[in-house]
Amino acid sequence: MESWLKTAVTIVAMAALWALGSWEASGLVSVRGEIGPTILQAQSPISSVLSVVITVGIASVVGGFIARISTTNTGMLVFGFSLLGMAMTLEGIEAFVYGGGNFYLLMFEALFVSVLILLGTFAVFAIGQPSKNISQSEKMNSSEYWKPVLISLVVIPIVYLVAISPLRGHGIGAALLGGVAVGLLSRQFTPNVLPMVFYALPIAAGGVGYFIGITMAPITDVAIAQQQISPLLFPMPIEYAAGVIIGVVIGLSIGVSEDKTRIEIKVPESAKC
Numbered sequence: 483m484e485s486w487l488k489t490a491v492t493i494v495a496m497a498a499l500w501a502l503g504s505w506e507a508s509g510l511v512s513v514r515g516e517i518g519p520t521i522l523q524a525q526s527p528i529s530s531v532l533s534v535v536i537t538v539g540i541a542s543v544v545g546g547f548i549a550r551i552s553t554t555n556t557g558m559l560v561f562g563f564s565l566l567g568m569a570m571t572l573e574g575i576e577a578f579v580y581g582g583g584n585f586y587l588l589m590f591e592a593l594f595v596s597v598l599i600l601l602g603t604f605a606v607f608a609i610g611q612p613s614k615n616i617s618q619s620e621k622m623n624s625s626e627y628w629k630p631v632l633i634s635l636v637v638i639p640i641v642y643l644v645a646i647s648p649l650r651g652h653g654i655g656a657a658l659l660g661g662v663a664v665g666l667l668s669r670q671f672t673p674n675v676l677p678m679v680f681y682a683l684p685i686a687a688g689g690v691g692y693f694i695g696i697t698m699a700p701i702t703d704v705a706i707a708q709q710q711i712s713p714l715l716f717p718m719p720i721e722y723a724a725g726v727i728i729g730v731v732i733g734l735s736i737g738v739s740e741d742k743t744r745i746e747i748k749v750p751e752s753a754k755c
Contacts, residue, residue: 488552495548496563499541503567509533510572514581518572519718522591523583534598534720537564542602546609555731557606558681562727565599566654569724575648575716579706585696588719592689595719599727600682607678630675633667634683636660637726638691638714645713648706653717657725660684664726665733680730688722691715 510518510530524530541564549557578588637660645656661684668680695714717725 492548492552492556492560495544495560499544499560499564500567502540503537503564503569504571506533506537507568507571512573512577512581514577516573516577516581519574519578519720520583520588520591521719522587522594523578523581534568534595537568538598538602539605540564542605543609545602545606549606549610554607554610555735557610558603558727559731561602561606562724562731565720565724565727569654569718569721570650572718572720574650574653574718574721575711576706578718579701579711585692585701585715589689589692592692592719592722593686595723596682596685596689599685599723600678603678603681607676629672630668630679630683633664633671634680634687635690636663636667637684637687638694641688641691641717642713645716648709648711648716653721654725656713657684657688657717657722658729658732659725661726661729661731662733662736663729665730666736667733668730669734677730677734680734681727684726684730685719685722688717688719 507517509524509526510521510533511525512518512520512523513525515525518524521527521530521534541561545557545559545561547557548560637657640660640663641653641656644659645652664680664684665677668675668677691714695712698712698714699710701711701715
């Protein structure tokens with residue numbers, strides 16, 4: 483397919499999925515009647531979960547087909563735009579605090595969203611037919627499985643330093659920068675690991691950030707009005723998802739030519755006809 487046609491299809495897909503995410507955000511109605519900001523603490527959790535599942539499901543299929551004609555990085559970027567459209571429509575941390583939101587349940591929601599994103603990421607990679615050129619000697623040792631977890635935790639200090647305001651967009655930007663760092667570090671220290679986990683683990687790490695944040699200062703209406711709560715509480719789970727996915731794509735893409743973003747499986751000589 484011609485490069486200009488690939489670009490056009492990708493742009494159309496990104497715009498369509500942004501619109502889908504924005505539209506499905508209407509299913510996340512808070513107890514105060516606002517749109518968002520959480521899934522499990524909405525007026526109708528079933529409706530909100532369904533809205534997010536539909537968004538992730540459709541976006542992962544579309545992202546997978548984009549990955550098939552282009553690269554998995556491009557497919558994941560398209561996938562991430564559906565969550566970005568949703569996140570930019572939802573209310574943020576202020577609405578959550580004013581609505582009496584439960585931060586312990588929010589930690590579980592971060593884990594729930596990370597699992598959804600992991601499933602969606604696997605779908606993108608599966609449809610896009612990814613592969614990886616790793617010889618048996620290059621496979622990661624089982625004792626190194628802690629590396630992806632440790633790398634994903636980097637998102638916490640970055641969000642703490644970068645998220646300077648609870649206003650919409652600041653949390654997404656902080657999560658995006660955290661995702662860029664995760665992408666870069668994963669290439670440097672875990673080059674033999676398929677990147678699927680790095681799109682999901684930082685979102686779960688955000689749940690750890692919530693726990694740290696609620697121990698740093700009391701969470702009250704006055705505290706949020708005076709911006710005296712921890713920056714670790716600013717990004718909501720959907721904002722984490724949108725920012726991390728796009729950030730990891732950027733981090734994985736920096737300094738990598740397009741032909742290297744496709745990964746190929748080595749077929750053993752004995753398996754060839």
